[in-house]
Amino acid sequence: MKIVYIGVLKNDSKPAVELSLERELTSYSRFTRGSISEFTSVFAQTVAERTRPGQRQDVEQDQYVFHAYARTEGVCGIIISDQEYPSIVAHQLLSKIVDEFTSKYPRTAYASATTDTSKLSFPELKDYIVKYQDPQQADNIMKIQKELDETKIVLHKTIESVLERGEKIDNLVAKSDGLSAQSKMFYTQAKKQNSCCTVM
Amino acid sequence: MVSAGPGRAKLQLLSYETLSQYFQAHEDEVVEIEILPPAIEPLGGILMQDGLNLGVPKKTLALAYVEARHRFFEGMHDSKLASSALQATKVMLLFDPEHLTAANFRKGWLGALEAEFKSYNPAVYHKALRQELCFLNSILTSPLHRQSKSPTLWYHRLWLLDLLASVELEKASEDQKATFWRAELTAVCKSGEQHPKNYYAWQYARRLMPKIVSPETNDEFARHVKDWCCRHPSDISGWSFLLSLLPRLHPVSKRQGLVRDILSYAINLRLEHESLWVFIRTILAQETLLGGRTEFDETLQNYNDDLGNAKKASAVSERVPRTLNWINTYREAIAVPKN
Numbered sequence: 001m002k003i004v005y006i007g008v009l010k011n012d013s014k015p016a017v018e019l020s021l022e023r024e025l026t027s028y029s030r031f032t033r034g035s036i037s038e039f040t041s042v043f044a045q046t047v048a049e050r051t052r053p054g055q056r057q058d059v060e061q062d063q064y065v066f067h068a069y070a071r072t073e074g075v076c077g078i079i080i081s082d083q084e085y086p087s088i089v090a091h092q093l094l095s096k097i098v099d100e101f102t103s104k105y106p107r108t109a110y111a112s113a114t115t116d117t118s119k120l121s122f123p124e125l126k127d128y129i130v131k132y133q134d135p136q137q138a139d140n141i142m143k144i145q146k147e148l149d150e151t152k153i154v155l156h157k158t159i160e161s162v163l164e165r166g167e168k169i170d171n172l173v174a175k176s177d178g179l180s181a182q183s184k185m186f187y188t189q190a191k192k193q194n195s196c197c198t199v200m
Numbered sequence: 201m202v203s204a205g206p207g208r209a210k211l212q213l214l215s216y217e218t219l220s221q222y223f224q225a226h227e228d229e230v231v232e233i234e235i236l237p238p239a240i241e242p243l244g245g246i247l248m249q250d251g252l253n254l255g256v257p258k259k260t261l262a263l264a265y266v267e268a269r270h271r272f273f274e275g276m277h278d279s280k281l282a283s284s285a286l287q288a289t290k291v292m293l294l295f296d297p298e299h300l301t302a303a304n305f306r307k308g309w310l311g312a313l314e315a316e317f318k319s320y321n322p323a324v325y326h327k328a329l330r331q332e333l334c335f336l337n338s339i340l341t342s343p344l345h346r347q348s349k350s351p352t353l354w355y356h357r358l359w360l361l362d363l364l365a366s367v368e369l370e371k372a373s374e375d376q377k378a379t380f381w382r383a384e385l386t387a388v389c390k391s392g393e394q395h396p397k398n399y400y401a402w403q404y405a406r407r408l409m410p411k412i413v414s415p416e417t418n419d420e421f422a423r424h425v426k427d428w429c430c431r432h433p434s435d436i437s438g439w440s441f442l443l444s445l446l447p448r449l450h451p452v453s454k455r456q457g458l459v460r461d462i463l464s465y466a467i468n469l470r471l472e473h474e475s476l477w478v479f480i481r482t483i484l485a486q487e488t489l490l491g492g493r494t495e496f497d498e499t500l501q502n503y504n505d506d507l508g509n510a511k512k513a514s515a516v517s518e519r520v521p522r523t524l525n526w527i528n529t530y531r532e533a534i535a536v537p538k539n
């Protein structure tokens with residue numbers, strides 16, 4: 001059970017913009033970590049852009065799950081975890097994070113944010129990504145938020161299934177500005193060898 | 201691949217020497233080795249190094265192996281070339297961890313060292329044993345998919361550990377002994393993380409248990425493995441090792457305490473992983489817990505009722521009644537585990 005990425009993204013217009021994020025990639029091998037890190041951001045944006053206000057969804061991709069929760073304020077929380085991490089805990093945590101974020105920053109603080117503007121300070125994420133590696137820590141928030149209904153979480157078995165008709169994940173990867181040439185090659189080769197699990 | 205010819209021979213030699221030198225420079229340290237995907241190409245084409253992290257392209261490794269194999273078979277029966285053959289076995293085992301001849305050559309060498317040095321210069325022998333353990337740790341706990349569950353290397357480690365224990369544990373304090381065993385468990389857990397459901401690593405841990413006499417170490421192992429399993433609930437190999445550990449704990453209340461933690465963990469987080477539930481049903485059907493079982497039966501029954509009342513179909517709401525059913529069917533059939 002691990003959480004790889006926690007982020008809050010602005011998703012009311014395309015492309016989605018990461019406002020604050022933390023990653024925990026120490027369990028990845030030293031030389032592939034850089035590419036993995038780029039992929040977390042690109043796929044987090046892809047999922048956030050396709051999550052409607054008020055919607056909760058889980059998108060499985062290889063051995064990862066992207067948990068997404070979008071709010072009417074135009075922001076979306078994304079947690080990337082492995083398949084073992086309990087989805088319900090991830091969603092409880094997303095509620096907590098997005099609540100805290102929106103009460104800290106009014107919409108005006110991020111309305112004009114772009115990929116080039118600096119990230120908003122949200123140091124709590126750093127604590128959460130360490131603390132909630134152990135889902136038992138979520139006991140308290142589980143008790144407070146009993147009302148969260150698991151059946152409301154839409155489950156997608158691949159990232160392709162959240163894309164619109166005609167969209168292809170390969171094309172998104174090829175066009176992405178957030179990926180280095182090396183990472184794109186990494187993706188294509190892993191896919192060719194049918195070992196996508198080594199990427200995202 | 202590079203075509204045959206003088207260019208390839210040169211590259212082969214260079215690959216072997218670079219890799220071999222890296223091993224030699226880090227004889228006393230545990231390094232982390234990964235096979236680089238083709239998209240990541242090291243500057244200079246041979247290896248990527250960052251302190252204790254080593255990235256090897258597959259091509260480099262294959263070329264180095266060809267050279268290592270050549271040197272090994274050239275030197276294995278020639279006492280003048282024996283040290284070069286020995287050095288070559290490290291690269292060979294990195295590429296092909298099931299190379300029994302190479303592993304046996306290392307055993308033979310350590311055996312000869314024992315005969316020669318154990319009585320009159322034990323420090324030389326001891327150092328060689330420690331370095332061997334570092335080498336094994338580097339290969340078994342690195343993110344190398346095949347190597348981390350190599351039966352040959354785990355057996356090699358078990359053989360080595362007996363030698364090391366006879367040197368280090370005879371006059372050791374309780375604390376030192378505990379540290380010694382803890383290091384082994386840490387290696388198993390790390391390897392189990394690199395390669396999920398790593399039966400060979402956990403089987404190694406199982407073989408360690410009869411060697412451990414201290415009840416404190418038993419307790420520590422059980423707690424540590426329990427935490428590890430909770431973090432990896434779909435790892436059946438970890439859970440079955442924990443099942444085999446529990447009867448070693450005394451008094452029975454300690455076993456019950458661990459099972460209570462696991463059951464409440466599963467219930468609180470509504471976990472549905474099959475491996476976790478296999479653990480729960482097996483431990484509740486066995487007699488390991490003796491009289492404590494009634495309490496757990498009730499907990500499970502209440503949970504089942506709650507799920508039934510919620511009337512929401514989910515993976516858990518099927519898992520729990522099946523677990524109860526299984527326990528009722530097989531409880532009598534499972535024999536008392538002998539300790």
